[in-house]
Amino acid sequence: MTKIVICGAFGRMGTTIAQMVVDAPDLEFVGGVDIRSGTLHGAEVVEASRIDDLLALTRPDVLIDFTVAAAAVENIKAAARHRVAVVVGTTGFSDAQRDEITTAVEGTMPAVISSNFSVGVNIFWQLVREAARLLGDYDIEVTEAHHRYKKDAPSGTAKTILGIIEDEVGPRARAYGREGIAERGTEIGVHVIRGGDIVGDHSVLFAANNETIELSHHASDRAVFAHGVLRAVRWVSEQAPGVHAMNDVLGLK
Secondary structure: OEEEEEEOOOOHHHHHHHHHHHHOOOEEEEEEEEOOOEEEOOEEEEEHHHHHHHHHHHOOOEEEEOOOHHHHHHHHHHHHHOOOEEEEOOOOOOHHHHHHHHHHHOOOOEEEEOOOOOHHHHHHHHHHHHHHHHOOOOEEEEEEEEOOOOOOOOOHHHHHHHHHHHHHHOOOOEEEOOOOOOOOOOOEEEEEEEOOOOOEEEEEEEEEOOEEEEEEEEEOOOHHHHHHHHHHHHHHOOOOOEEEOHHHHHOOO
């Protein structure tokens, strides 16, 4: 039985993952961390300041984090102190925060860190890479949409898309929305939508004279992300210390 602690336990992803953990015969939800204390599925949820107490008491195998960047860094450091593997879906990390995470993880415990745990999105990223390799001279536009409560923009998934494209076509200027009068150049257009309860939509448009090619992924339920998280949970404990990606979990290139 793999014991799980969830950081961000009362959040949208946290509650979805907790329910799936409870329903899984090989996993056990032993506690959570959030900005307020309480209980979830009969397990104690503590405030972030008490994370070390919780980890010492419950001795989990894996800590799952879906919080915000600053909190996630501290939660990962706590997991490192207790030699607990981590699966992190939090986005919006700065370069300095990523360096902190790498320092905490390397040589200490295994971690799976991804901006998106959907199996479909990870396949989508591969398709975007191949398209960018073949269509680097086309105009490229990236669009993403999420619910009105999402704070970071563009999304972590969109930033991953941009990184993949630039791996293939080289550095490009980015135009975040457009306004005024300007001729299009070689920049990548980036467009962000926030509204309602949109779970997550991402698309990449490659356009040339007389034709367009569009790749897109639409998530209609957070369960698609949670299913991927549980795949990562079952995989990570058996891995060597260090930072791994979701494509490692799925055996993708």
